[in-house]
Amino acid sequence: MTAAATIKKKFNKEKLHRFVFGTKEKEGAGKQIVVYGLLICIGFVYLYPILYMFCTSFMNRDDLLDSSVKWIPSTLFVQNYIDAGKSMDFWVSLLKGVVIAGLPTLCNVAVCMVVGYGFARFEFKGKKILLGLLIFSYILPSQVTMIPTYVLYNNMKLVGTLWSFILPALFGNGLNSAIFILIFYQFFRQVPRVLIEAAQIDGAGYFKSFVKIAVPSAGPAILTVFLFSFVWYWNESYLTGLYVQGLSANSFWVNLVVQLSNFDTSFETMAQTGDAATNLNECVRMAATALSILPLLVMYLFLQKHFVESIDRTGITGE
Amino acid sequence: MKNEKKVKKPKVKLGKLEKREARAGWLFVLPWVIGVVAFMLYPLCQSFYYMWFNIRITPLGTKYIPVGTGNFTQIWLENPEFPQQIVTYLWQTVVEVPVIVVFALMIAIMLNGKIKCRGFFRLIFFLPVIIVSGPVMNMLVSEGAATIPAMNIQSVKSALDSFLPHSMAESIGELFSNMIMILWYSGVQILIFLSALQKIDPALYEAAKIDGGSQWECFWKITLPTIKPMILLNAIYSVIFLSSNEQNSLITMIKAAMFSGTKEKGYGYASAMAWMYAVIVTLIVLLFFLLLGSKRDIYDRQVKRHKREMKKEARTVKKIERRGIRNAKKIQKARQKRNYRTYDGSGDY
Numbered sequence: 001m002t003a004a005a006t007i008k009k010k011f012n013k014e015k016l017h018r019f020v021f022g023t024k025e026k027e028g029a030g031k032q033i034v035v036y037g038l039l040i041c042i043g044f045v046y047l048y049p050i051l052y053m054f055c056t057s058f059m060n061r062d063d064l065l066d067s068s069v070k071w072i073p074s075t076l077f078v079q080n081y082i083d084a085g086k087s088m089d090f091w092v093s094l095l096k097g098v099v100i101a102g103l104p105t106l107c108n109v110a111v112c113m114v115v116g117y118g119f120a121r122f123e124f125k126g127k128k129i130l131l132g133l134l135i136f137s138y139i140l141p142s143q144v145t146m147i148p149t150y151v152l153y154n155n156m157k158l159v160g161t162l163w164s165f166i167l168p169a170l171f172g173n174g175l176n177s178a179i180f181i182l183i184f185y186q187f188f189r190q191v192p193r194v195l196i197e198a199a200q201i202d203g204a205g206y207f208k209s210f211v212k213i214a215v216p217s218a219g220p221a222i223l224t225v226f227l228f229s230f231v232w233y234w235n236e237s238y239l240t241g242l243y244v245q246g247l248s249a250n251s252f253w254v255n256l257v258v259q260l261s262n263f264d265t266s267f268e269t270m271a272q273t274g275d276a277a278t279n280l281n282e283c284v285r286m287a288a289t290a291l292s293i294l295p296l297l298v299m300y301l302f303l304q305k306h307f308v309e310s311i312d313r314t315g316i317t318g319e
Numbered sequence: 320m321k322n323e324k325k326v327k328k329p330k331v332k333l334g335k336l337e338k339r340e341a342r343a344g345w346l347f348v349l350p351w352v353i354g355v356v357a358f359m360l361y362p363l364c365q366s367f368y369y370m371w372f373n374i375r376i377t378p379l380g381t382k383y384i385p386v387g388t389g390n391f392t393q394i395w396l397e398n399p400e401f402p403q404q405i406v407t408y409l410w411q412t413v414v415e416v417p418v419i420v421v422f423a424l425m426i427a428i429m430l431n432g433k434i435k436c437r438g439f440f441r442l443i444f445f446l447p448v449i450i451v452s453g454p455v456m457n458m459l460v461s462e463g464a465a466t467i468p469a470m471n472i473q474s475v476k477s478a479l480d481s482f483l484p485h486s487m488a489e490s491i492g493e494l495f496s497n498m499i500m501i502l503w504y505s506g507v508q509i510l511i512f513l514s515a516l517q518k519i520d521p522a523l524y525e526a527a528k529i530d531g532g533s534q535w536e537c538f539w540k541i542t543l544p545t546i547k548p549m550i551l552l553n554a555i556y557s558v559i560f561l562s563s564n565e566q567n568s569l570i571t572m573i574k575a576a577m578f579s580g581t582k583e584k585g586y587g588y589a590s591a592m593a594w595m596y597a598v599i600v601t602l603i604v605l606l607f608f609l610l611l612g613s614k615r616d617i618y619d620r621q622v623k624r625h626k627r628e629m630k631k632e633a634r635t636v637k638k639i640e641r642r643g644i645r646n647a648k649k650i651q652k653a654r655q656k657r658n659y660r661t662y663d664g665s666g667d668y
Contacts, residue, residue, distance in 0.1 A: 035429050042426065042502070043443045049459045049499055050450075056462070111350055118347025122340050130348060137359050139555070141562055141600050143573050143593040145362035147369060147586050150577075152362070171354025181351065206343040235452030238565050242574065261454035282462050289458040293450050300449045307449075308441045311507070312514040 057081070057287035080287035087267045088259040090291055097255030097295075100244055101233035103162060107169035108177055108229045109222055115172050116184025117214055121196065138178035142239065153243060160246030162253060165233075175232050175239070180225045187221040188214060224310035227303065234296060237261055256292040263288050369590035376585075390591035401592060404569050405599060410490035412603055415501055416557045418494065420550060423505040427512035428542070445510060447503035453565020456500060460566070504560060508553040515549040516542070551611040555604055562600045569596055 051071075060077040084090075119131065150159065158164045168174050172181065191214060199209040233240075237257040244253045259266070263285065300307060345352075373384040394401050426444060430437055476492035483491070494501060519542065527537050561567065573596065577589035 035432060035434065039426075039429055039434075039440055043440060045499060046443055046447065046502060049503075050446075052462075053459065115348055115351040118344050122344025122347065123337070124341035124344040127344070130352070133355060134351075137355060139559060139601060139604050140359065140363070141570075141593070141597050143570055144366055144590075144597045145359055146573075147577055147590050147593065148362035148365035149358060151365075151586070168354065168358050170350070171357060172351035173354035173358040177351075206347075210347075231449055235450075235455075237453045238563075238570065238574070257452050257454050260458065263454075263458075285458055286462065289455055293455055296449045300446065304442050304445075305438075308438070308445055308510065311510040312517070 053286045053290055056283055057290045059283045061281060061283070063283075077283070080283050081291065083270075084263075084267075084284050084288035084291055087270050088256065088263065088288060088291060089254075090256075093254055093256045093259050094295060096253060097234060097257070100162065100165065100240065100253060100255050101230050104165040104169040104174055104233055105226060105229040107166055108174045108180060109225050111170060111172045112177055112180040112225060113184050113215070113218065113222065114210075116181045117188050117210055119181070119185045120188035120191075121193075121210075121214075134178050134181060137173070138176075146239075146242070150242065159243060160251050160253065162244060164243035165240075175229070175236055180229060183225055184218070184221055187218060191217055220310070223306055227307055227310065231296060256295070260288055260292045366590040366593060369587045370594055372587040374586040386587070390588050391595075393588065394591060394595070401569075401572065404572065405595070407490060407493075408567065408569055409599065409603070410487055411493060412558060412561055413606075414490050414494055415504075415561060416554055416607065418501060419505045419508060419557045420553050422502060423508035423553060424512055424546075424550070426505070426509050427516055428538075430509075430513055431516045441510070441513070445506045448506035451503055451564075456564075456566050460497065460500065500566070504557065504564075508556065511549055511553055511556075512546065515546045519545050547611065551608065554607040554611060558600065558603050558607060562596075562603075 055071050055073065057080055058077050059073040060075065060079070063073045063075075063077070119127065153159045153164045158167070165174070169177070195217075196209050196213050199213050200206075204212065234255070235257060237260075240255060241258050241261070245251045245258055246253075267284065267288075370390060371385060371387060373386045373389065375382045375384065430440055430444075434440070475495050476488070479488040479491050523541050524537055527541060532540070563570070565571065573589050573592050576584050576592055577586060579585070
């Protein structure tokens with residue numbers, strides 16, 4: 001009787017052990033729980049600032065001062081958004097932001113593709129030096145070249161116009177262009193050379209074989225570069241403020257991120273003239289932050305698959 | 320006849336074809352080369368030139384007043400902020416980059432297992448890449464949204480302060496108080512690791528398992544060596560990201576110095592700052608490159624040591640041979656001179 005019971009107990013223990021820690025073939029439930037738990041916790045930590053931002057942005061002043069209201073606002077207070085949007089000139093800034101990010105991105109995609117193809121397809125003297133230079137240009141902080149470039153643009157009267165972004169992009173030196181050239185380089189190296197050579201035997205020149213064979217096959221890489229370039233241009237406030245906005249308060253070109261960095265002062269002046277219904281408090285600031293990231297957030301929700309799979313498909317991790 | 324020609328043709332024309340290809344290659348790369356010269360190398364030289372001047376913009380035009388190393392002494396001796404910021408930046412980068420890389424690797428390994436909703440988790444972990452921009456970060460940090468709510472920062476800081484030098488303790492404390500931001504910076508790195516992990520041949524793991532390797536051993540002996548280049552890539556990416564990020568107060572300082580109206584500041588002063596900053600960033604990149612960049616793993620190292628030993632042996636053998644020849648010659652000479660015979664191994668003594 002007792003012997004049977006002990007055997008039974010032992011058996012159960014073994015089973016439990018196997019269930020929790022798993023065998024060599026199957027993963028145990030314990031490990032699964034730990035992994036999921038960690039992922040969910042870290043996921044929450046990741047989303048915490050965004051959740052905090054959205055929750056706070058809907059609070060009114062009473063909620064903010066009320067210590068019993070921590071997360072969920074008592075009323076859906078939209079006035080914050082209306083005021084912040086007015087102060088940032090939301091729709092105009094949005095449109096301008098799309099142009100500021102979009103045009104240089106298009107140039108970036110086109111030029112980086114050509115250059116990447118040149119590096120991947122052809123062998124020529126000095127290629128290694130040029131590739132080294134490419135990586136160096138990525139490592140070099142833009143602050144070193146910023147001052148003479150600013151002087152140059154100033155002499156050419158390009159500061160405060162979009163040309164100060166388009167021009168470098170046209171010559172493959174836009175924002176993070178080195179990364180994009182490397183992405184295209186990696187990608188075109190994987191395109192079978194035979195295909196291009198076949199086209200050349202059929203009489204296509206170098207340029208024609210590039211346009212007709214290489215470009216159509218580079219869809220994933222183009223999409224990746226486009227998305228990343230767009231996002232990075234959109235989020236770049238340092239150089240945008242310097243070149244495109246030209247550091248003047250009443251410049252034509254201004255985007256949401258730059259507006260956000262000047263938000264406090266612009267809101268103060270608006271409040272003084274009596275246009276704002278609320279005072280400057282953290283709810284309004286959070287509403288402004290939410291407004292400035294909203295366009296990209298919407299874009300991300302629609303295109304998330306392309307973003308997430310982009311790095312896989314470009315083969316940046318090499319073969 | 321025709322066949323012969325066809326065989327011969329490429330041999331003769333290969334040089335020409337190669338030349339033509341090289342020319343086409345240069346043509347494709349040309350826009351970028353022009354760009355690099357115009358927007359990188361030329362400004363680089365120019366800011367190097369600016370560094371030695373005090374540049375004043377007057378209504379009559381730009382004035383260049385040579386000051387020698389005056390800008391540097393100004394920065395280091397009279398402006399206390401810049402050296403301080405440089406030290407903080409240095410510590411911060413050196414502390415934060417490993418945290419980012421290790422964290423990204425952990426998440427990537429967890430996501431790489433058999434997991435449901437992998438797409439959903441990837442969505443969350445990549446989300447910050449879309450959002451991180453200087454002003455947004457500034458807003459979130461200033462509202463205190465960047466701190467993990469359950470963590471008591473003050474106690475961590477005071478505990479660190481008691482046994483570490485102050486600047487180091489401060490940067491580590493900074494790390495804890497902006498933990499979420501640092502986690503946010505690892506979105507791209509997670510994806511890079513993930514796609515590298517997925518390219519490892521599963522047969523390797525199977526073979527290791529058959530030989531009795533545990534998962535722990537598999538990680539250290541298969542996963543880590545395979546993704547080592549990606550670790551270097553991610554570390555460098557993180558350094559560059561942190562250095563060009565607007566959270567970094569050094570770059571805002573450079574910009575402020577550039578447009579400051581005071582007498583001693585200006586373009587020259589800002590150039591000197593920017594150059595020092597660039598040197599430090601390059602040094603940090605170099606540091607990580609030296610730490611992680613060696614392509615050799617244990618096996619390669621063993622092979623190399625073996626080869627070195629073989630070479631040494633060969634050298635000693637050669638030395639002995641040479642000495643033998645030399646000795647033989649000496650003996651011969653001596654024999655001719657003194658004309659007496661020694662036993663040379665051939666014939667009778």
